[in-house]
Structures are given as C-alpha cells and as structure tokens.
Amino acid sequence: MVIQKRVNQIRKFMDVNDVKLSIVWEPDNQFYLTGFRAISYSRPIVTLLEENEVQLIIPGLEEAHADEKANVDRIHVYYEQYGLREQVLTYIEHLTNILQQYPRNTKIGVEVGVLPASVYLFVQNMGFLLVDIGAKITEMRSIKDAHEIELLKVAGHLSDLAIGESLKNVRIGISELEFDSYGDRLLLEMASKDYPDELIGYADWTCSGLPRSEMPHLYSSTRKFMDGDVVVHSRQVWFNNYRAENERTFLIGNVTERQKDLLKLAIEAQQVGMELIRPGITAGEVDIACFNVFKKAGLADYVQHRVGHGLGLSEHEEPYLRFDNDLILQEGMVYTIEPGIYVPGVGGFRHSDTVILTNNGSFSVTKHARDFESMRF
Amino acid sequence: MVIQKRVNQIRKFMDVNDVKLSIVWEPDNQFYLTGFRAISYSRPIVTLLEENEVQLIIPGLEEAHADEKANVDRIHVYYEQYGLREQVLTYIEHLTNILQQYPRNTKIGVEVGVLPASVYLFVQNMGFLLVDIGAKITEMRSIKDAHEIELLKVAGHLSDLAIGESLKNVRIGISELEFDSYGDRLLLEMASKDYPDELIGYADWTCSGLPRSEMPHLYSSTRKFMDGDVVVHSRQVWFNNYRAENERTFLIGNVTERQKDLLKLAIEAQQVGMELIRPGITAGEVDIACFNVFKKAGLADYVQHRVGHGLGLSEHEEPYLRFDNDLILQEGMVYTIEPGIYVPGVGGFRHSDTVILTNNGSFSVTKHARDFESMRF
Missing domain, CATH: 3.90.230.10 (Creatinase/methionine aminopeptidase superfamily)
Structure with missing residues (x-):
C-alpha cells in the first residue's frame, strides 16, 4: 500500500514530464519502490516503471527471492548457466526488448546522478530522450512515513x-x-x-x-x-x-x-x-x-x-x-x-x-x- | 613502486589511445592506482592521471588522511564548512579547473561502466571526447602481483x-x-x-x-x-x-x-x-x-x-x-x-x-x- 502510493507519486511526476518509462537503477531506490533488495555486485538488477506496470529485471539466482519479496507486476530473469544457452543471458537484452516497444524520441526517466554512463549511452543511442527522475525520488525519500x-x-x-x-x-x-x-x-x-x-x-x-x-x-x-x-x-x-x-x-x-x-x-x-x-x-x-x-x-x-x-x-x-x-x-x-x-x-x-x-x-x-x-x- | 608501475601501464595505454587525462572514479580502482582509500558516500573523491602528474580531488575531511596515505603528486581539497565560503566548495569546480587547461576535442579517459552519467555528460558538454579506460584497469587488476x-x-x-x-x-x-x-x-x-x-x-x-x-x-x-x-x-x-x-x-x-x-x-x-x-x-x-x-x-x-x-x-x-x-x-x-x-x-x-x-x-x-x-x- 505504501509502495503503491510511492509508485503513484512517481507516475504523476512522469505524467507531468511526459516520461513514458523510468529505469530505476540505485538499489535503495529500487527497494523504496518495490520492497525488494538483493545483494547484487556484478549482476545488475533493474526496476522499470510505466503507467500501468512495474517490471523487474533480475539474475537467475534471485528468482525465488524476488518471487517472494518484490511488489512488482512482472519479473524478467536473465540466466548465466551453461544449460540455458537458449535463454536470455544478460539484463541488457531484457532492457532492449522492453525499450523497443517505444518509438524514437520517447522520454525515458533515469537517475542521471547514479546510472552508469554506459547504460545511459545505450538508452540514448536507441534514440530516446533521457530525463532525470533521481532528484524526484530523493525528494520523496527525504520525508519518512x-x-x-x-x-x-x-x-x-x-x-x-x-x-x-x-x-x-x-x-x-x-x-x-x-x-x-x-x-x-x-x-x-x-x-x-x-x-x-x-x-x-x-x-x-x-x-x-x-x-x-x-x-x-x-x-x-x-x-x-x-x-x-x-x-x-x-x-x-x-x-x-x-x-x-x-x-x-x-x-x-x-x-x-x-x-x-x-x-x-x-x-x-x-x-x-x-x-x-x-x-x-x-x-x-x-x-x-x-x-x-x-x-x-x-x-x-x-x-x-x-x-x-x-x-x-x-x-x-x-x-x-x-x-x-x-x-x-x-x-x-x-x-x-x-x-x-x-x-x-x-x-x-x-x-x-x-x-x-x-x-x-x-x-x-x-x-x-x-x-x-x-x-x- | 608497485603503484608507479601500475600508473605507468595506464599512461602507456593513454599514450597509444591519444588520451591526455584520465578521470578515475571507482574507489577500488583509485586505491589500486594511489594507495588511498576512504569512506566516501556522498562526498566524491576523484583521481586524475596525466602524463606527468597524478592528482587527487578530495573533501576537506579527508585532507589529513590523504596527505598521509595517497601516492599522488598533488591534492585538491574542496570544503563544506561555513567559515570557508571563499574556498572551492565542490569537487566539480576542481575538475572543471583541471579540464579547462585542455583544448576542445581532447580525449579524456573515463570508466564508462561505472562513472555516473551526470559526470560523463558534464565532461562531454565541455567539448571533450570520452574514451573508456575501465576495461584496461579491470584487465590489469585481474593479474595479482x-x-x-x-x-x-x-x-x-x-x-x-x-x-x-x-x-x-x-x-x-x-x-x-x-x-x-x-x-x-x-x-x-x-x-x-x-x-x-x-x-x-x-x-x-x-x-x-x-x-x-x-x-x-x-x-x-x-x-x-x-x-x-x-x-x-x-x-x-x-x-x-x-x-x-x-x-x-x-x-x-x-x-x-x-x-x-x-x-x-x-x-x-x-x-x-x-x-x-x-x-x-x-x-x-x-x-x-x-x-x-x-x-x-x-x-x-x-x-x-x-x-x-x-x-x-x-x-x-x-x-x-x-x-x-x-x-x-x-x-x-x-x-x-x-x-x-x-x-x-x-x-x-x-x-x-x-x-x-x-x-x-x-x-x-x-x-x-x-x-x-x-x-x-
């Protein structure tokens, strides 16, 4: 319920700024918006917010954990084990699939102060316009309920x-x-x-x-x-x-x-x-x-x-x-x-x-x- | 001595790729190249490598620590206390001053996989061309001495x-x-x-x-x-x-x-x-x-x-x-x-x-x- 309220606040911000999808990268921000927090290190975890859906991209070893804890609508898993060569092997493949549903010049929200430059450039090179949502999340997080x-x-x-x-x-x-x-x-x-x-x-x-x-x-x-x-x-x-x-x-x-x-x-x-x-x-x-x-x-x-x-x-x-x-x-x-x-x-x-x-x-x-x-x- | 050898390796890489200055952001990479590691959180620390100099940008509360531990040629300090309003107050001011000594289109090395997009864009907007040095540092770090x-x-x-x-x-x-x-x-x-x-x-x-x-x-x-x-x-x-x-x-x-x-x-x-x-x-x-x-x-x-x-x-x-x-x-x-x-x-x-x-x-x-x-x- 609290999480739904937070997600709605971001959606309102997105709506005002004509942002169709937001990529949330910072682990504490993701926890704030999904209730899910994992030990990640070298395996990225990404939360995606859209008008009607919250999606999560996670590595295979967090699948059971995310199923139990994450308040999201859909979970995309990438795998790294040998037997699953036919599966999605990287987070970036899922991210690409989701982003490809939007036309060029769509506004995409990102936390510009923490998102790695490589990911920023990747999204930019797909033809999207990037808008900062980091300051908004920071502002929301500053007031505790x-x-x-x-x-x-x-x-x-x-x-x-x-x-x-x-x-x-x-x-x-x-x-x-x-x-x-x-x-x-x-x-x-x-x-x-x-x-x-x-x-x-x-x-x-x-x-x-x-x-x-x-x-x-x-x-x-x-x-x-x-x-x-x-x-x-x-x-x-x-x-x-x-x-x-x-x-x-x-x-x-x-x-x-x-x-x-x-x-x-x-x-x-x-x-x-x-x-x-x-x-x-x-x-x-x-x-x-x-x-x-x-x-x-x-x-x-x-x-x-x-x-x-x-x-x-x-x-x-x-x-x-x-x-x-x-x-x-x-x-x-x-x-x-x-x-x-x-x-x-x-x-x-x-x-x-x-x-x-x-x-x-x-x-x-x-x-x-x-x-x-x-x-x- | 070990650190000097590492810095020389990066300089060789920079020379081959026509990179005049490298911005090292990742704390472990900075430790690897300077011997200095601090608890940083909200106060950025940046190492800058050039052909003849290694410089460090640090917050005031790390000044004594860096003086003791950092194998660098020069230290730039930014302050956050009231009494020092006339001093440099942000790391970005030091970074700007150092970068301004180079002409537009100079190649600047960055760790594209970890540098925050905001910093990448800041350097890019100053008219520089950015080149990844992260993969090179990763490769060097993978072989332990x-x-x-x-x-x-x-x-x-x-x-x-x-x-x-x-x-x-x-x-x-x-x-x-x-x-x-x-x-x-x-x-x-x-x-x-x-x-x-x-x-x-x-x-x-x-x-x-x-x-x-x-x-x-x-x-x-x-x-x-x-x-x-x-x-x-x-x-x-x-x-x-x-x-x-x-x-x-x-x-x-x-x-x-x-x-x-x-x-x-x-x-x-x-x-x-x-x-x-x-x-x-x-x-x-x-x-x-x-x-x-x-x-x-x-x-x-x-x-x-x-x-x-x-x-x-x-x-x-x-x-x-x-x-x-x-x-x-x-x-x-x-x-x-x-x-x-x-x-x-x-x-x-x-x-x-x-x-x-x-x-x-x-x-x-x-x-x-x-x-x-x-x-x-």
Whole structure:
C-alpha cells in the first residue's frame, strides 16, 4: 500500500514530464519502490516503471527471492548457466526488448546522478530522450512515513544497546575492532531474541588516538587503545534496511585539559543543533548555529564538515545540513546532528545522533548518554 | 613502486589511445592506482592521471588522511564548512579547473561502466571526447602481483579462523547473525594480536533452512537454526583491502538422505573445479566441467549461477568463470570456485574457496575442511 502510493507519486511526476518509462537503477531506490533488495555486485538488477506496470529485471539466482519479496507486476530473469544457452543471458537484452516497444524520441526517466554512463549511452543511442527522475525520488525519500519512522526507532534502540555494550568494555589494550565487536555481538544476541526473522545489519568505524582521531572518517583497525587516547566511535545499525547513526567520542585515562575542553565544546555544539532543528527553519541555519559554537571559541579553522546528513535507507541521504542549503526543513525528515572539530596533535571530537522532525520540533531515536562525564574511561 | 608501475601501464595505454587525462572514479580502482582509500558516500573523491602528474580531488575531511596515505603528486581539497565560503566548495569546480587547461576535442579517459552519467555528460558538454579506460584497469587488476598475493594469503588464513570458530558454535536456537558473530569476534581478536595497526574487514551472509537456503544470496537474518536445517554460509574477510571468500554448506541434525546426497554432489563439483583450474585453459571450461557434475546427476535445471568470480579489492571482480567466457586463464589470477545447486523444498548447496593460479596449477588460500563429514552438526 505504501509502495503503491510511492509508485503513484512517481507516475504523476512522469505524467507531468511526459516520461513514458523510468529505469530505476540505485538499489535503495529500487527497494523504496518495490520492497525488494538483493545483494547484487556484478549482476545488475533493474526496476522499470510505466503507467500501468512495474517490471523487474533480475539474475537467475534471485528468482525465488524476488518471487517472494518484490511488489512488482512482472519479473524478467536473465540466466548465466551453461544449460540455458537458449535463454536470455544478460539484463541488457531484457532492457532492449522492453525499450523497443517505444518509438524514437520517447522520454525515458533515469537517475542521471547514479546510472552508469554506459547504460545511459545505450538508452540514448536507441534514440530516446533521457530525463532525470533521481532528484524526484530523493525528494520523496527525504520525508519518512509512519512505518519508516517505526523502523528507525528500532534501529536507534538497537544502536543504543550496541554502543552501550562496547563502552562497557573500554579498556587499554583492546583494539578498535575488538571494541566494535563487543557491541555488535550484544546487538545480534538481543536482536535475535526480540526481533526474530528480521534483517539486521551494522557498521562501525572507530578512530583512536593520534593521528587517527584527527581524521573524521576511517575504517576501524587493529590499533590498540592506549592511556590518553581520544576515541571517535561511529556506528550505524539498520533494521529492515532503515539506519540509525550513533556516534560517541570518549576519553581514556590521562587525557589533557585541552582534550577535555574540546570534547565539552563538541557536546555543546551538538546540543545547540538538537535543540534548534525543527520544521520551518532552513538546513543551513542548523549548520551555522553549530558552527558558531566553535567559532566563538576561536576554533573555526578546525571544523572540517557540515553538521549532518539525511538518513534512512542509505548511509548518507540528501538533503544535507550545510550552510549553503536554503531548503526549509519539514516534518518527517531525518537527520544526523554531528558537529565535529579536529585539531592536529590534540584529536577529533564528535557525537552524532539521529533525529526525526515532528510537527513542532524533533526527537532523537538514539538515546545513549552524551554528557561529558559518561564519556570518560 | 608497485603503484608507479601500475600508473605507468595506464599512461602507456593513454599514450597509444591519444588520451591526455584520465578521470578515475571507482574507489577500488583509485586505491589500486594511489594507495588511498576512504569512506566516501556522498562526498566524491576523484583521481586524475596525466602524463606527468597524478592528482587527487578530495573533501576537506579527508585532507589529513590523504596527505598521509595517497601516492599522488598533488591534492585538491574542496570544503563544506561555513567559515570557508571563499574556498572551492565542490569537487566539480576542481575538475572543471583541471579540464579547462585542455583544448576542445581532447580525449579524456573515463570508466564508462561505472562513472555516473551526470559526470560523463558534464565532461562531454565541455567539448571533450570520452574514451573508456575501465576495461584496461579491470584487465590489469585481474593479474595479482606478489604483494597482493601475500595479502590474499593472510585474508584466507583469517577467514579460515573465522569460519572454524563459527562452525564450532553451531547449535539449534542460535540465529544466523549470532552464528556469524562467533567467527567475527575470534577474527578480530586474533587479527588484533597478530596484525597490529592493520585494516581488517569482514562480511557474512548466512542462509539457513527452507526457503532461505534455496536462495543463493541473502543477507543474514535473525532466523534461528533448527533441527534438519541446511545452512549455506558465505564469508569474505579482507586484509588491507584484499579479500578472500570462504563458504561452507553444513547440515544440522536430522537431515534427509536427499540433502546429504546433494551436499556430496556440490562438494564433488567443487573438487572438479579446483583440480582443473590452471593457466592455459579457458574460464568457460572450468564452469562447464563443474556444471557437468550436476548435469550427470540429472540436476542441470537446479544450477542458478556461474562457477566463480575474480576476487581481490572488490567483492566480485571480472573476469568471470562463465561458460561463454573464452578468456585464457593466466598465472596470478584469483578465482572463487563455488558451483552451487538449489532445489526447491530441499535446499541450497555450495562451498566456495579462493584459489590463486600459479605457473602450472593453483593453490587455495582458504583451507578449512570441505569434506562431507566435517559439515555435519
């Protein structure tokens, strides 16, 4: 039902823009419009939207899976096994067959920002006119409905469990990856108990000590925690594909006064953002308000990134909380609030929480303690 | 040194094809040519190759990281923070500045199979002629050098530890995700002990019981193991970005004779492939030889996929072991051997190992027991 509503919205957009068929390539967009998500890698999966039909092109090894999960009208399968030489062997053959039903100069919708150039050129060379539908899908995805919000709440809850368990196990001598794994293990145990037969995933990125914590985004490594470390820990947990982000910066043992002060400042900046964000203000205003906390402290030069990104099916979703974004925020949008500061020789400092905009404010689906005292080990 | 050699190979290709500048977009390709790999998501990173210079365009939050890791001649940074409004704010601005130094109709290399259409069109609209360099990089990456093979051996060893530990903990009532996590935890513990300050990653996909095990590729869920389950467990472990794949199908408790027979058959088919693969034969021959094991048993209709894929930096790499691929295999290629069979109402059966081709045969970097008796719990 929700999916039907989404498909109808795209169809309306197609109708207004005289687009007869849309090719949806990005896996999260396809999930959003069909309910089907597969591990694809080297075997393309394509969703095709027309006025009266939704079709899916899939590789043979996803046939049973798609039959079970995909809310589509028709499924086209391509095969790669020896015995089926007489069958369709590539996705492009199905795509060609479907496109050939339209006359030259028909308008075809594509996600121009993600579709591989080779596919774009292939469709163009068949004589069609290509129109972007990616921005429209992005805009639709930015407003979450009640069901999506319920999934995000569960994801937030599970991320809190995980981060809490990892933090309980902080000690000198364990590696970043071991630290991550304490929380992951409890996450999987609790999720298995409380949410049987569901999809749960997670990712962790832990940057400890110097210089790693100065770099906002690194994969976790086998570096071991040491006395005096600043640790920036990032975590995403997804429940039935919907992601919550939960990040905490913490201090181990004998850290310097400067390190303590910077963590307090990052916490303060985050509070400013979380209290400010609501429908009616612009994305840029939130970014600037947090930035000004660092600026007032004379630390503007050490800010390296915007204050937050949208969240949902993808790791990062548009639109962004960035100073030059004049978008007016709306109810149902989901954002991370994560002002960060990174000072060479001192460390990086950033908390991140996932907030959902309500009709007159916001609430966070991630609730683990954020205060300074809770971040000392 | 290795990286310099790779860059020189691309430059030779560019020279022959009159390409003056190449835009490398795919993250694994960029790592291959610069040694730098970042978590990117919504912030593009671009490598540019010219005759005399390798340049990198990166977002501000990767500046310190790239300074430390990237083997490039010049780094261009784009910023997104409020205080730096006078700076370059997008990657496309840097790209434009660099491209503008060339006259119209200059040939520009791009990976046409992965570059987003929007970027392709942007470059094309500046008046340049675009030439594919993706196939050349893919071809280069398919032959691993001694250093890459060492990394793959470590990845294989670590995947064996992980899979062994997960299998030690098989029991009724634990979920797929919990099963995965036993091995992951030991992996991280052992890797932290034996390989300090290195990058290690992992991914698991476990499909248990019916109908999940009939579907070759699913994300692990919170479904719990039951008596009589067939379980197809897939695992990749990467060490400094190089991946080994290790998959085992196992049986829990009271399974049927048919299920036992099918597992034995899948093991036999894999043995055929592992013994056959060597330089000088074609990719297709390996696929067909394994397929024929299933065909002889009257089960050709239940094969759903090719026998293997290349492996290295990416989850799947070209070229593929597929019946219609006439490519002659060479020393230094890396392949998974994973013939599978999937019978509705019975289950799926597939082992996968990662083999490296030597001058006269091959060896597997994944060594966990594969025999039938070791797969019963």
